[in-house]
Amino acid sequence: xxxxxxxxxxxxxxxxxxxxxxxxxxxxxxxxxxxxxxxxxxxxxxxxxxxxxxxxxxxxxxxxxxxxxxxxxxxxxxxxxxxxxxxxxxxxxxxxxxxxxxxxxxxxxxxxxxxxxxxxxxxxxxxxxxxxxxxxxxxxxxxxxxxxxxxxxxxxxxxxxxxxxxxxxxxxxxxxxxxxxxxxxxxxxxxxxxxxxxxxxxxxxxxxxxxxxxxxxxxxxxxxxxxxxxxxxxxxxxxxxxxxxxxxxxxxxxxxxxxxxxxxxxxxxxxxxxxxxxxxxxxxxxxxxxxxxxxxxxxxxxxxxxxxxxxxxxxxxxxxxxxxxxxxxxxxxxxxxxxxxxxxxxxxxxxxxxxxxxxxxxxxxxxxxxxxxxxxxxxxxxxxxxxxxxxxxxxxxxxxxxxxxxxxxxxxxxxxxxxxx
Amino acid sequence: xxxxxxxxxxxxxxxxxxxxxxxxxxxxxxxxxxxxxxxxxxxxxxxxxxxxxxxxxxxxxxxxxxxxxxxxxxxxxxxxxxxxxxxxxxxxxxxxxxxxxxxxxxxxxxxxxxxxxxxxxxxxxxxxxxxxxxxxxxxxxxxxxxxxxxxxxxxxxxxxxxxxxxxxxxxxxxxxxxxxxxxxxxxxxxxxxxxxxxxxxxxxxxxxxxxxxxxxxxxxxxxxxxxxxxxxxxxxxxxxxxxxxxxxxxxxxxxxxxxxxxxx
Numbered sequence: 001x002x003x004x005x006x007x008x009x010x011x012x013x014x015x016x017x018x019x020x021x022x023x024x025x026x027x028x029x030x031x032x033x034x035x036x037x038x039x040x041x042x043x044x045x046x047x048x049x050x051x052x053x054x055x056x057x058x059x060x061x062x063x064x065x066x067x068x069x070x071x072x073x074x075x076x077x078x079x080x081x082x083x084x085x086x087x088x089x090x091x092x093x094x095x096x097x098x099x100x101x102x103x104x105x106x107x108x109x110x111x112x113x114x115x116x117x118x119x120x121x122x123x124x125x126x127x128x129x130x131x132x133x134x135x136x137x138x139x140x141x142x143x144x145x146x147x148x149x150x151x152x153x154x155x156x157x158x159x160x161x162x163x164x165x166x167x168x169x170x171x172x173x174x175x176x177x178x179x180x181x182x183x184x185x186x187x188x189x190x191x192x193x194x195x196x197x198x199x200x201x202x203x204x205x206x207x208x209x210x211x212x213x214x215x216x217x218x219x220x221x222x223x224x225x226x227x228x229x230x231x232x233x234x235x236x237x238x239x240x241x242x243x244x245x246x247x248x249x250x251x252x253x254x255x256x257x258x259x260x261x262x263x264x265x266x267x268x269x270x271x272x273x274x275x276x277x278x279x280x281x282x283x284x285x286x287x288x289x290x291x292x293x294x295x296x297x298x299x300x301x302x303x304x305x306x307x308x309x310x311x312x313x314x315x316x317x318x319x320x321x322x323x324x325x326x327x328x329x330x331x332x333x334x335x336x337x338x339x340x341x342x343x344x345x346x347x348x349x350x351x352x353x354x355x356x357x358x359x360x361x362x363x364x365x366x367x368x369x370x371x372x373x374x375x376x377x378x379x380x381x382x383x384x385x386x387x388x389x390x391x392x393x394x395x396x397x398x399x400x401x402x403x404x405x406x407x408x409x410x411x412x413x414x415x416x417x418x419x420x421x
Numbered sequence: 422x423x424x425x426x427x428x429x430x431x432x433x434x435x436x437x438x439x440x441x442x443x444x445x446x447x448x449x450x451x452x453x454x455x456x457x458x459x460x461x462x463x464x465x466x467x468x469x470x471x472x473x474x475x476x477x478x479x480x481x482x483x484x485x486x487x488x489x490x491x492x493x494x495x496x497x498x499x500x501x502x503x504x505x506x507x508x509x510x511x512x513x514x515x516x517x518x519x520x521x522x523x524x525x526x527x528x529x530x531x532x533x534x535x536x537x538x539x540x541x542x543x544x545x546x547x548x549x550x551x552x553x554x555x556x557x558x559x560x561x562x563x564x565x566x567x568x569x570x571x572x573x574x575x576x577x578x579x580x581x582x583x584x585x586x587x588x589x590x591x592x593x594x595x596x597x598x599x600x601x602x603x604x605x606x607x608x609x610x611x612x613x614x615x616x617x618x619x620x621x622x623x624x625x626x627x628x629x630x631x632x633x634x635x636x637x638x639x640x641x642x643x644x645x646x647x648x649x650x651x652x653x654x655x656x657x658x659x660x661x662x663x664x665x666x667x668x669x670x671x672x673x674x675x676x677x678x679x680x681x682x683x684x685x
Contacts, residue, residue: 031622034507043509087510099512112512126516133513143513213516222515247515254580254598298580300595346593347586388586388616420509 029421030389039089044082044421047145051077051397051414065407066183067375067399068152069160070204071196076153077397077414079103083111085143092121099143112143112206124215131235132211135224135245136261138294138307140203145418149303149341149351150379151395152414156309156335157203159357162372163313163331164198165232166191166269168276171324172371173364175331180373180404189318190272198231200311200333200357201290207233207243220249229265229288231311239273241266241287255299261292267313276318288313289330301343308336324365331371332360347385351395354378373404381414391418489675494645497529497638497658497665497682508622522554524561524625526661529638529684531646532564534655534667536632546570546606551615551625553581558615558625567608567631574602582618589613589629612662628659651675658682 032043051068052060063069068076081103088096099112114130134140139157142148152158160182162175167190169175178185186194209226223246228234230245243265250258268286294307312330320326339353355377359370381395393416401408505523546568552559554576563571573583575597583603584593589611594603596619607613610631617623628635634654636644651674655667663684670678 031506031624032509034504038504038507041507041510085510085512087512095517097510097512099510116517118517124516128515133515135515141513141515144509211515215516220515254578255596298596300597301593343593343595346584346591385586388614 028419030387031421033421041087042084043086044084045145046419047079047081047083047416049077049079049081049151049414049416051075051151051412054411054413063410063412065180065399065401065410066160067377067401067410068158068397068412069183069196070158071160072184072194074103076158077151077412080105081145083143085112093118126213128211128213129209131206131208132224132226134201134206134230134233135211135222135247136230136263136290137201137247137292137309138257138259138296138305140201140206144420145416146383146391146420149339149349149383149393150353150381150397151393151416152353152377152379152397152412153203154307154335154337154339154353155355155357155375155377156200156307156337159199159375160197161199161333161359162197163231163315164190164195164272165229165238165267166272168268168272168315168318169327170318171320171364172327172362173324173366175327175362175371176364176367176369177405179369179371180401180406182372190269190275200309200335201230201292202233205233208235209242218251220247220251222247222249226265229267230263230290231288231313232267238269238271239266239286240270243288255297257294257296259292259294261294262290264289268315273316276316284316286314286316302340304338304340306336306338308334310334325363327362327371329360329362331362333372334358344382348382350380350382352378352380369403373408374402376400376402389420392416393418488651490648490650491672491675492645492647492677493531493533493649493654493656493670493672493680494643494677495531495680495682497531497642497644497660497684499527499529499642499660500683500685501663503661506622506624508620519556521556521622522559524557524559526561527638527640527642528560528562529642529644529658529660529682530562530564530628530635531638531644531656531658531682532628532630532635533632533646533649534657536634537650537652537654548572548604550574551627552576553583553617553623556617556620556623558617558623560625562626562628562637564628564630564635564637565607566633567610567629568606569629570604570606571627572602572604575599580619581623583615584618585613585615587611587613590627593618626662649678654678656680658684660684 032041034041053063055061063075070076083101085099095116100108101111102108112131114128114132117127139154162178162182162185167187170188182197184194185197207226207228211224213222226243227237229243245263247261267288290311292309296305312332314330317326335357337355341349341351343349358374359372361368362371377399379395379397383391383393385391395414397412399410503526511518548570549565550572551563552574575581578599580596582596589609590607590613592605607629610629613627615625634646636646638644649672651672653671656670657667658665665682665684668680670680672678
């Protein structure tokens, strides 16, 4: 509680510093800072969000249903995020790009750090090595807060399921008992410490590896080999497996982007596999496979985006306790969202997103149910540019969860201030 | 090119109005334009000194209407390094972004701080063009009179979204494709900063004057303001948001006043 109070105070300070003094904000840089003859470019972004769950007995409580949590102690609706990005050009062929980030004034994390190589300057072909942008999907590469018209994130990229790479349920019944507790889940096999599960595809960490990208007319093709998977990116590999991801994007006309993505890689850590199966077992078919399709169309004052992601996790079957059933099928999940933004007048827009996340059924000893509780989210809101690079967003978000042990309905009112240069 | 077109149109308009008798209606409109101009300036303290200066009515010039107009010319020297806005680091991109042109930041605008009598006659306005080419606004600086309509064609293969949140004129033209154009009419004097919503490094300036006594410098920094009635004037040079100190110059009857500037 003390930590939350402290965070709220810091949040209030940032909001005051940015909003209460537009004159002060004008003194802040409005363009990226360049030096060394333009070879080094630095930009930044500060984002302060405060959201309230609307409950009959408490009009501004924190997210009791953990709908917007991104780890066990961190809600996307109550955060101060400070980003710093830099590009260092080392000649026509090499650029080093990095982004560091701190959330709620915790440790500074390297969100991205990679070398971009352009072997032939006249050809649209690049190789990127390091902690690289996600190949899969569309949303996770929207790194800047004003790329997201609303405050909340799409469920596929943020909502924490009950799947963990380092801990495994002993049976279908144990998994079903944990429905909706993805923000802090504990299982009987593997790491006994309760921590958060993974989203379908994370927007908050990038993977480490090698990526190639080519543009051929209206077709953009990307492929990568990385240490983790789309739901569990890694810097240090935990299972000696590599994920392969591809993306093909078509831009047949102005304003239209259609993309399809695929990713597959070993998901479960070696330690968890050994805990489940015993011996020196490593690797194996305990993978995450993901398919995605996305579409964007924009024209005039509106932008419409839609994205569907299907994924399947294959978990090792541990020794099942008596009178319980094993997990024999992959755990599938399907998420689809559609969002739109429309500008009403200069500096003012409205936006909405409708989002659903569903899970495949599994059979337990007492019931057959989706292995995690399905969630539907609707969010409406808007943004107003106090200055070109200072945006105030407001949103209303409604969440409905079908089952599980936690709160099944929650509505939020949120405000977010974004400053960037 | 755009500024030249506009200036020639203005010259034509001035010639027409000089030939016409000094009708009571014209005088009334001038008075109204002047009064509303002063009111706007006084109501908007945040407006730049540029607008206030350009708006102030001249009490300096009392030369006879029959006096021959002259010119002010000189050179603006830039003793500072101004860099074009850089692209934000493309950390989230899957590859190198396409090459872009860099804007010409060496052009300055020189203008009379106080306009001579008759400067606020109604102006039907002409057309000027600010192109969007290789992720750059061309020209980077446009100087126009109130009433001018600026066309914003898109000459790139991809979308742009021109907008401004500047107080003299807020607008948002939305996303439109290559070969299409949208336009905006500017009716209030001041400095309008223009941006592209999609490409944050694209920016430009439109300086809107309520009088016609201004000029853009050429590539060497030279300028000439023509058709200035004889008299003594305060003159300001402006470059990339930085105005010089006001300098005084006297325009002799039918002659030319010389005035150089240094902007640091």
